[in-house]
Amino acid sequence: MDGQSCVMIMNEWDIVAARQLGRHAAKELGFGAVDQARITTAISELARNIYHYANGGKIYIDKIEEKEKKGIKITASDHGPGIPDIRKAMEDGFTTSGGLGAGLPGVKRLMDEFYIDSKTGEGTVVQVVKWLR
Template sequence: MTESILVNIKNEFDIVLARQKGREVSKKLQFGGVDQARITTAISELARNIYLYAGSGQITIEILHENGRKGIKIIAADNGTGINDIRMVLQDGYSTSGGLGAGLPGVKRLMDTFDIDSTVGVGTKIIITKWVR
């Protein structure tokens, strides 16, 4: 059985809540301080993207136990407009919101795995994982 926490993202307070839940789970799994910061930063970025671009969605945080390892899986899902050009949004410096453009490329660098599936008019699902070292 997988232990998971679901945070619905509808406003900026939900972004903070998702970050807090991610930090709690990463502490529970005994991630080091730097990896805890990486995880909470990634969750914050994904939750903010849901809020800014889709309006609402969910962040699901799961505890992983595989082959004697433990880790965290974060699923960010929305039913927004989808991403037209995934390759473009994964380029450093690309921003549609006028931000720094660290967004998804930054999330990809912070985590051990990064998978994105997006369909225009349907929505986006991003799955990231980090393993305890």
């Protein structure tokens, strides 16, 4: 499939740009309105985490193809403080910002595949995939 798009996340407008790019890619791939909304919501959560906790990072959006399947892969990458306790961060309702705590567990529910790697003091990478049905 054709290439990768990337959005630097430095301010709130970058979150909007990443959402728009993701929605456009999802629409191009043939995702319906509900899955487009799931994908843009996941991107929004990941980008917001970068903005609030890591003082910047990147959102990569890839159109992917595996065997007979097509999908979209979102990678959120930063060099922030990292997540000290991933298991706790994956609990529903966990929040360090006073928000609703839907964050990472919500992203995991919205997407088909979820991977996270975080090292304290080095940063975090979250990779999620949604497959076209």
